[in-house]
Amino acid sequence: MHGALLPLLHASQDDIGYVPEESYPFISKALALSIAEVHGVVTFYHHFRTHPAGKHILQICRAESCQAMGSEKLEADVKAQLGVDYHQTTADGEITLLPVYCLGNCACSPAVMMDEEVYGRMNQQKVAELISEVKHG
């Protein structure tokens, strides 16, 4: 396969939730790349993580369309509710909070994404319900 590195990193993250640094030597050998090159690619892309995340990933859109509909307040409210900042995981290990720059849901801003599902016209209460739903099934 040509250009196999990104598909390989995606496979790792899809499967175990992150790309462990311990895997770099194996990837570099398989694709005939240096460990530095593998590290460079992993760290260039916002999507890849080198450490495990929480059980669920909550992304809040920070882009202009969502800003026009109050995402700044939503971000602050959700951070306060979860007691974490971006790129952090809640103490119970349930939710990792991430910023995202556009989910393509701009006609129904502000938008958030919980794992692989997008939610539109969000407010603090709706996000709180979402969090409670994923936590309690």
Place this chain on the structure above:
Amino acid sequence: MVKVYVPRDSTALSLGAGQTAKAIQAEADKRGIQIELVRNGSRGLFWLEPFVEVETEQGRVAYAPVESKDVVDLFDADFLQGGSHALNLGLTEEIEWLKKQQRLTFARVGIIDPVSLEDYIAHDGYNGLKNALKMTSAEIVKTVTDSGLRGRGGAAFPTGIKWNTVLNAPAEQKYIVCNADEGDSGTYSDRMIMEDDPFVLIEGMTIAAVAVGATQGYIYLRSEYPHALKTLNEAIVKAEAAGYLGDKICGSSHTFKLEVRRAAGAYVCGEETSLLESLEGKRGLVRFKPPLPAIEGLFGKPTVVNNVISLATVPIILDKGAQFYADYGMGRSRGTLPIQLAGNIKQGGLVELAFGATLRELLYEFGGGSATGKPIRAVQVGGPLGAFLPESQFDTPLDYEEFGKIWAVLGHGGIVAFDDTVDMSKMARYAFEFCAIESCGKCTPCRIGSTRGVELVDKITSGKEHIKNIQVLRDLSDTMLNGSLCALGGMTPYPVLSALNHFAEDFKPKDVNAKKAVV
């Protein structure tokens, strides 16, 4: 059996279409009524999602917005026969918002089941490819050139000329790459095509391959679009099984294989050379040009890199002819533009119109004004690298050259509206911040300039050497504009300077004490 349509488009799902569909099926089962539930794409009236339709003898009748809690009530009102109800909007085709549009690229979107090849073919699908297979390479390229189609990703470079360069570049291997890294805020037309009519993109790429002699294609899809990934992969499998992809497509001598590759959250990878680096499995660093990707592109081979909308527009051009498409539009902007209404807008959604409509028509006639009911103070057209336009510029027609004249861009056709609570100095600061987060780091004006820009806006709004720092901001913007390697650093000054030029009052120091210090 009555056909009921409930969209599967991401935005519809984001407003509960999944639950609505489940509730309709459950209620039908409970009442012992057989229905055929079709998960279509969205018609694009996003303020009315979930937008449910029922097929009747008169045509499709719309009920919207339908939440799962409305379903029992709708059954009681005999909605399966088009019965009257507060949510009944009449025949979908008669809804003014849709009737006023000129849907060419989006002709099938919202109407068909996106992953039904039979549906696609029944609605004029693959007519373009059939015609292309009867033509020479040069004739196909000439048709695309004559249609006047320009790159809908934002750069507006004539598609036919790009194809011609690849056609004339001798090589054993050539590639078709679809740029589906739609990262601009306020845009979702690529996503809609991929989720709601994926075969039209596959057909467009196949026509491109036949035209230039490419045998392998890649769709570089942003990782934020998981539904598009599933839909595209499902459609590709079906197209392969039916002989529309693979070896000897449609019984011809042409081979074309297609694969979706996931991006990984880097905005800069929407820049074509950075995208190619990423596809090759590298960091998405922007390349120097020349060489052009059309000469030395993916893995050093001649490559067509086109946006989703450009490629998805090719089938109708090959079906109806270059002149049919060129008859729409104004000036050098031929055809139609799928416009996306976003942000603080009452009736957000997809409006496909011939070039030439004004922003005001879009914002008020289609958009219905702001969502909050306050005056629209500014709009940003063309994503995070597009200029902010004040109300005095709302009569500008949507046309690449007309926008150029007012130092603005159409970009990918996204329009983000802001009401009068917006602080434009914050938007300028955000433009720099976004550039700093997303810069690939290869060139200094973008890598360093973006961070210096954030600091400068902070100094200006806190009143530190206000006048001097406004001048420094203009100098910095000039350096980024002229010295950056690609549009990320090179166009960040568009939102920054347009905010400063049109909304200077927002850049005054924020607190009273600081204001006194300003000379």
